[in-house]
Amino acid sequence: MQQLSVGNMNMEFAKEILGWRYAAPYDFYNNELDTEALNEILDNPYYSVVNNSGELVGFFCIGQSAQVPSGSQFGTYSEEMIDIGIGMKPGLTGKGYGSTFFSFVLNHIQGENCIPIRLTVAKFNHRAIHLYEKFGFVRFMEFCNNSIEFIVMIKKDL
Template sequence: MNTYDKPLFSINEMTREAAESISNWTYEYPYELYSMDGSEEIISALLKEGYYLVTFTEVPYFGYFCLGEEARVPGGYEAGIYLPNETHVIDLGLGIHPEWTGKGYGPAFMASILQWIRSNREVSDVRLVVAAFNERAIRLYKKAGFVRHDLFYTRVGAADIPFISMVRPASKI
């Protein structure tokens, strides 16, 4: 993809139709831990406050992101990543439709989300958590100004999976 061919992303509230579609996204190995099962539980989670739909002209359900507690990974609590009454950091969770991953859209997708945060939230550090094996995402986050912080484990299915917390300081937002 040419640098000048980046799509113009649009960010909107999550809709039921979008949540139903996103809840059925499945990823190939080694990213399958990000797959969803289409259950009503997943759809309900995607419809909670703090979830947003990311679209562009050609793709109505390109991706999504969430902010706040919904973005947190359970093992991060035990590891002390998340502290009570934190006000200086916004937690960010995100996903791109499986058909669009690895095709060069990540930087524009991330830039759109960070711009939205800058425009719609009090400026704070932004924290995200990524599976330690997901080198493609880690590279993207580093290029977007995130700095690697803590390594911790969380249970996914029957396995304990290593995750990394990364923070982008407010000064870089």
């Protein structure tokens, strides 16, 4: 993977992200390109991650946009932490780029903040969970939303 940089989200990248299609079981992360989804990405703290050729390789979001809404009813997000969510271009997943990509995003976020980081991941996503554990995230709690189980992981040592 080439050198990466963070940029503000724009309409072109938002449309590209909403068009991404992952193979099963990761198709859970597929979205629809509609006004509501575009507004979610463009009106909230979503950031593009591009390579040195200017090509979109992924994105991340922070804050409430990175939370699974139903998790709040379980007290999941009651402690003050930075919530993060990430997504990598489908053609790059499963090829060993996850560590480079996630490390880059973490370094960017940690460089600006000193409070613990939290993320929520679908329990079936063993690849992502393994990656997060490599970076020092530990399982904090689990909850279920519409038959999908989620794991909340935290990283306290910054």
